[in-house]
Amino acid sequence: MNLLPSKKYLIVAGSLNKIAIALLLIILISLPIVGYSQHVKAPTDSSKAGKNAMPVNNGVLLPQMTVEQIGALVNPSEGSVVYNTVAKRPMFYNGTSWKYFDVNFHTVGEEYGGGIIFYVDPSGDHGLIAAAVDQSTMAKWGFFENPAGATAITVGTGVTNTDKIISINPGDNAGIAARLCSDLTLNGYSDWFLPSLNELKLLYKNLQLKGVGNIARAEYWSSSETDFNNAWLLDFNTGSPVESTVNKPSYVRAIRAF
Numbered sequence: 237m238n239l240l241p242s243k244k245y246l247i248v249a250g251s252l253n254k255i256a257i258a259l260l261l262i263i264l265i266s267l268p269i270v271g272y273s274q275h276v277k278a279p280t281d282s283s284k285a286g287k288n289a290m291p292v293n294n295g296v297l298l299p300q301m302t303v304e305q306i307g308a309l310v311n312p313s314e315g316s317v318v319y320n321t322v323a324k325r326p327m328f329y330n331g332t333s334w335k336y337f338d339v340n341f342h343t344v345g346e347e348y349g350g351g352i353i354f355y356v357d358p359s360g361d362h363g364l365i366a367a368a369v370d371q372s373t374m375a376k377w378g379f380f381e382n383p384a385g386a387t388a389i390t391v392g393t394g395v396t397n398t399d400k401i402i403s404i405n406p407g408d409n410a411g412i413a414a415r416l417c418s419d420l421t422l423n424g425y426s427d428w429f430l431p432s433l434n435e436l437k438l439l440y441k442n443l444q445l446k447g448v449g450n451i452a453r454a455e456y457w458s459s460s461e462t463d464f465n466n467a468w469l470l471d472f473n474t475g476s477p478v479e480s481t482v483n484k485p486s487y488v489r490a491i492r493a494f
Contacts (some may be wrong), residue, residue, distance in 0.1 A: 298326060303358070306334055307344075307442075322358040336360055342494075344442045349494045350423035352449050354442045355391070355435075364391075364431075366439055366449055367422055367490045375413045377457050377482035380404055383464040389433040394491065397459035398429035413457040417490035428490035430459035433477060435491060436470040444472050455480075456487045 298319040306318055306327065314331035325341075327334045333345045341360035346353045349365045356363035378384070384404050386397035401414035409415050413430050420428040431439065436458045443449040453473040461467040462479055469478040469486055480486070 323360055325360070345446070345448055349492065350425035351492070352443060353494075354449070354491075355438045362494060364435060364438065365492050365494055366443060367420070367428065367492075368449060370450075370452065370487055371416045371420060371490050372413070372488040373452075373454070374485040375411065375416055375457065375488045376485060377401075377461075377467045377480075378404070378409065378412050378414070379483065380464055384461055386459055386461050389458075389460045389468070391432070391434050391438065392493075394432040394435045394459050395429040395493065397432055397461075401430070401459060401461075413486075413488045414459055416488055420490050422490070425492060428492045430457065430488070431491045433458040433460040433468045433470065437475070439489065439491070440470060440472055440475050445475075451489065452487060454487045456489055 298317055300321050301318050303320060303322050306320060309316075309318075312329045312334075314329060316329040317326055318334075319326050320336075323336070323341075325336050327336055329335075333343050335341075335343050342348060342353055342356050342363060344353055344356060347368075351365040351367045353363055354366050378401060382404070384397075384401045386400040388397055398414045398418055401412070402409060402418050417428045417430045420426070422428065436456060439449075439451070439456075444451040444453075451472055455469040455471050455478060458468045458470060461482070465481055466479050467482050469480050469484075470476070471478050472487075
């Protein structure tokens with residue numbers, strides 16, 4: 237009596253094993269799709285940011301997003317992962333903020349360099365830090381009869397604006413917003429300055445709106461002037477710029493670069 241399985245039986249069994257393995261692979265590949273589609277709510281536009289994770293030849297393609305799109309995600313779940321198309325690196329949400337897998341990169345909201353990070357450039361290595369407290373609630377922008385030339389509003393210009401402001405009548409500008417920041421030594425750092433208008437906008441968007449940094453719902457001075465008698469404030473109640481005379485008492489929050 238031949239107890240060995242027939243050739244036909246072996247062929248059928250082999251086919252069933254292949255089918256079982258194929259089904260298992262399909263299930264395993266599908267798991268990341270379920271995880272990411274449930275936890276990452278991408279902006280509803282026609283860009284790649286709206287796509288869920290999907291299997292590709294050698295791995296899983298994560299949702300592709302810019303820094304702005306990542307920041308716009310609503311209530312992401314802890315453990316969500318996306319690909320930052322600007323920094324060219326994946327990021328994960330730790331329940332509080334988005335972080336790079338490389339622990340050497342900095343993130344918005346991180347306590348670092350004497351204050352709180354409110355902006356990180358695409359490299360992940362550099363950005364802007366806000367002091368954790370206000371430097372004044374009643375400071376004037378200045379007392380000048382001539383423009384300081386501090387008209388720049390873009391990110392990265394606050395420090396040069398500050399230098400221009402305090403160079404006017406250096407012996408007679410104690411107590412003005414720019415001087416309070418320039419003279420500040422806080423947590424071991426002395427390179428603080430008055431933020432430009434757009435730097436203030438980042439401070440509002442990335443910290444104040446998230447309830448971080450003890451920032452008042454008040455008007456804060458920028459270092460950006462409009463003419464010899466007026467400069468830009470930012471209303472931290474609405475996020476809107478306000479042009480005002482330079483002798484208006486207002487809030488001041490110093491920042492520094494890293």
